[in-house]
């Protein structure tokens with residue numbers, strides 16, 4: 001069974017304020033994309049990694065992605081994943097993993113792959129939401145959301161490759177924030193495995209500082 005990981009890394013990283021694509025930003029001296037690709041391969045359950053890069057930064061991305069294949073991305077995350085997926089026609093299992101979750105432990109990667117191999121068509125790592133959650137009302141004010149059972153979803157997300165291909169083919173203009181959302185829109189059931197706090201997404205300068213502290217502490 002061929003397991004291919006697609007790493008969408010074509011975002012601009014505006015919120016990080018780095019002035020270069022986020023995936024090229026270094027965490028303690030190593031680019032996020034390098035850490036993400038090496039982390040996937042270190043799990044021992046991934047055969048190939050395809051990095052989807054900003055079309056105007058292909059060479060820089062390839063220079064720091066020696067163990068993965070680099071292809072140009074699209075105008076948003078869904079388009080970028082679809083372009084990566086198209087490069088893996090023989091894959092039986094596809095993982096989609098944000099470069100920004102570059103400190104994800106290998107155990108999470110293997111748990112996701114194991115669940116797909118065991119027959120789950122769509123698998124996401126998830127952790128319980130620790131904060132109290134409120135929803136902003138359009139008319140003003142906020143309402144309490146019962147956090148019982150609420151989960152924060154991470155990546156890598158794992159899929160039966162044909163199901164993910166069908167979900168992307170059917171996506172049209174539907175813009176889900178993750179790939180499980182596209183599968184769900186097709187009526188597919190999503191299975192969870194335990195995520196890990198270290199798989200957090202680096203989005204802001206504070207996240208980057210926390211990631212650097214984590215690398216130093218490990």
Ligand code: C5P
Pocket residue numbers: 007008009010011012022023052073074075076077080081098099100203
């Ligand atoms: O912006 P956000 O952090 O939600 O993006 C999630 C992931 O999608 C990032 O890894 C980013 O690089 C990727 N992305 C992409 N192509 C785009 C926009 C975002 O691959 N056009």
